[in-house]
Amino acid sequence: MTTLQALLLIAVSAGATFATRALPFVFLSRHSAHPLILHMGRYLPAIVMVVLIIVSLSAMQLPDMSESAHHISAWQSWLVSAEGAGMLVAALCVAGLHLWRRNALLSIAVGTGLYMAWLQLGGV
Amino acid sequence: MSSPSTTGTSHASRDDTTCAGSPPRQPVSSRHLWQQALNKTLPVMFGYIPLGAAFGVLFTQLPLSPWLGLLMSLVILAGAGQFLAVALLGAGAGITEVFVATLLLNSRHLFYGLSLLERFRAAGLGKLYLIFGLTDETYSLLASLPRSGERDDPVARRDDQRLMLRITFLNQSWWVLGTLLGLAAGQLSFDSSGIEFALTALFVVLGIEQWFALRERWPFMLGLLVTLAGLWLLPEDQLLLGSIAAACALLLGQYHYQRGKQQPHVTPAPRDDHPPHGKSGARRTEHNQASEHTTP
Numbered sequence: 001m002t003t004l005q006a007l008l009l010i011a012v013s014a015g016a017t018f019a020t021r022a023l024p025f026v027f028l029s030r031h032s033a034h035p036l037i038l039h040m041g042r043y044l045p046a047i048v049m050v051v052l053i054i055v056s057l058s059a060m061q062l063p064d065m066s067e068s069a070h071h072i073s074a075w076q077s078w079l080v081s082a083e084g085a086g087m088l089v090a091a092l093c094v095a096g097l098h099l100w101r102r103n104a105l106l107s108i109a110v111g112t113g114l115y116m117a118w119l120q121l122g123g124v
Numbered sequence: 125m126s127s128p129s130t131t132g133t134s135h136a137s138r139d140d141t142t143c144a145g146s147p148p149r150q151p152v153s154s155r156h157l158w159q160q161a162l163n164k165t166l167p168v169m170f171g172y173i174p175l176g177a178a179f180g181v182l183f184t185q186l187p188l189s190p191w192l193g194l195l196m197s198l199v200i201l202a203g204a205g206q207f208l209a210v211a212l213l214g215a216g217a218g219i220t221e222v223f224v225a226t227l228l229l230n231s232r233h234l235f236y237g238l239s240l241l242e243r244f245r246a247a248g249l250g251k252l253y254l255i256f257g258l259t260d261e262t263y264s265l266l267a268s269l270p271r272s273g274e275r276d277d278p279v280a281r282r283d284d285q286r287l288m289l290r291i292t293f294l295n296q297s298w299w300v301l302g303t304l305l306g307l308a309a310g311q312l313s314f315d316s317s318g319i320e321f322a323l324t325a326l327f328v329v330l331g332i333e334q335w336f337a338l339r340e341r342w343p344f345m346l347g348l349l350v351t352l353a354g355l356w357l358l359p360e361d362q363l364l365l366g367s368i369a370a371a372c373a374l375l376l377g378q379y380h381y382q383r384g385k386q387q388p389h390v391t392p393a394p395r396d397d398h399p400p401h402g403k404s405g406a407r408r409t410e411h412n413q414a415s416e417h418t419t420p
Contacts (some may be wrong), residue, residue, distance in 0.1 A: 001216055003143045006188050007195075009222050013209045014199040016226035017233075024237030025244065025251070032241040039379045040237040040372070043343045045267035047371045048236070049331035050347030052260060055364045056324040058355060087321065094325045098332050108167040108325040116318035 057087055086118035149279045157283070161290035165298065168261045171323035172298035173305065180306020182210050190307040197303040200255060200298055200401060205230050232365045235372050236263040243284065250289050257292035261323060265291050268330045271337065347371055 001075035031037055098104070176197065183193035196206050208229055212222050236258055243266070244251050254266075267289050335344065347367075352365040 001188070001213065003189065003192070006192055008219065009213055009217070010192065010196055010209070012201065012222045012227040013196070013205065013212075013226045016223050017200050017202045017205050017230050018256055019210070020227060020230040020233040021237060023234055024241060025255055026305045028238070028241055030243065032245055036376070036379055037238065039242055040375060041242060043338070043340075043375060044235065044372065046331070046338055047347035047350075047375070048335040049264060049327055049334050050344050051351045051364065051367045051371065052264065052327040053324065053331055054348070054351040054355070055367070056327055057412040058360075058363070062176050066321075076272060087324070089323060091324060091328055094328045095332060096360070098329050102336075104326075104329045104333075104335060105163070105166055107329050108322055111325040111328070112170060112319060112322045115321040119318035 005022065053091070057091060059086075085118065086115055090115035127151075145211045149277065151279055152286075152295050154286075157287050157290055161294050162288060164265055165291055165294040166323050167326040167329070168265070168295050169298040170233070171261065171326065171366060172295065173302035175323075176299045176302020176304075176318045177306035177309070178302075179210070179309075181310065182207065182305045182306075184301075184307060184310050186210065186214055193307050194300070197296075197300045201259060201299060202226075202230060203259065204298075228365075232260075232288050232368045233258055235368050236267075238372070241269060243288070250285060254285075254292055257296055259295065261326065262292050262295045264327060265295075268333045268337075273392055297348075297391045346374060350374065 028037065090111045093114055094107045097110055098107040101107070179197070180190075180193055183196070184190060196209060200206055200209065205226055208225060209222065212225060217225075237255070240258075240263070244254050258266075269284065269287065331344070350371045351363070351367045354363050354370070358366045
């Protein structure tokens with residue numbers, strides 16, 4: 001693959017990514033005060049957050065594309081794996097800590113530290 | 125995290141613009157906004173630097189100049205999308221393939237824009253950058269910023285936009301920084317395994333913040349049920365898009381159902397028939413139960 005070809009593909013990927021992000025603004029910006037849009041704007045973030053929590057819990061291996069397929073399709077065994085259990089415990093700690101102190105950085109730092117310790121100190 | 129806009133300008137009244145006597149509401153200082161943005165994006169930093177580095181390392185496997193990897197993080201700015209692009213570049217894929225695959229992978233972003241239409245409305249040229257930078261994480265942060273009750277206050281709007289731009293910029297900076305590290309190192313020399321959990325933790329925290337902002341249980345139950353169903357029914361590479369699309373469709377259906385139900389009545393339907401739109405009422409009545417609720 002030549003540099004020029006690579007540049008072309010990068011441009012296409014950039015264009016497609018931007019398109020997915022820009023389309024609602026292109027077609028719907030005149031209706032931004034429509035009750036349906038307001039309804040979506042009010043409730044969608046909460047829903048998306050729950051989806052992202054669960055998906056990111058179940059797909060922590062994403063960067064390693066080759067292994068992720070096996071990893072996630074076996075989600076039933078996720079919970080019984082040490083990694084899954086550690087993740088769940090860490091996530092619950094984050095939630096508990098945040099409900100208690102409501103300090104975002106504290107909750108995230110403690111939870112991430114816990115999970116890293118679990119992973120690196122022989123949890124897996 | 126206290127917001128300077130509420131503490132510094134609490135004296136400002138609604139009709140400041142018409143009342144020439146009182147001083148107009150001051151914009152929040154740039155330094156304050158940067159601090160606020162830095163504070164909010166720190167968790168993303170812990171996720172994006174290792175993930176960006178992983179991308180950089182992966183890119184060095186290609187027989188291409190590392191500058192192209194940097195370029196990708198500058199002009200594409202998508203986590204999974206860039207990993208996919210590396211795979212496609214390595215496989216010598218064609219233009220159409222790259223276009224369609226990227227479009228499909230990122231189409232969940234269609235739904236993100238829906239809930240930000242109003243917020244981005246007045247951003248001018250900065251709007252393009254805000255839209256460009258709308259990753260999962262940036263969306264989560266922007267959607268969780270305190271909803272200002274002063275939509276009509278131009279200064280508050282402007283401050284909101286300035287903060288959003290800084291958050292987006294810092295998030296991209298973490299991603300680019302990680303990419304550079306990965307490209308330079310070629311391989312990761314320190315054991316950072318598990319640090320990407322910072323992003324999961326960020327979503328948990330922002331989910332709870334959404335709960336504090338909404339105080340309604342059903343959106344969280346809807347998200348939970350839809351994703352669990354998705355885990356069961358969908359292949360993993362379609363889980364995120366499928367769940368968000370299904371949730372969006374259900375939200376649409378619920379909206380129409382509600383409207384259909386409301387139309388025969390002249391007076392508004394009783395409160396438990398539909399989610400209350402008056403935020404303050406719900407907040408007041410449910411406030412005392414807040415401490416008893418656990419994770420949404």
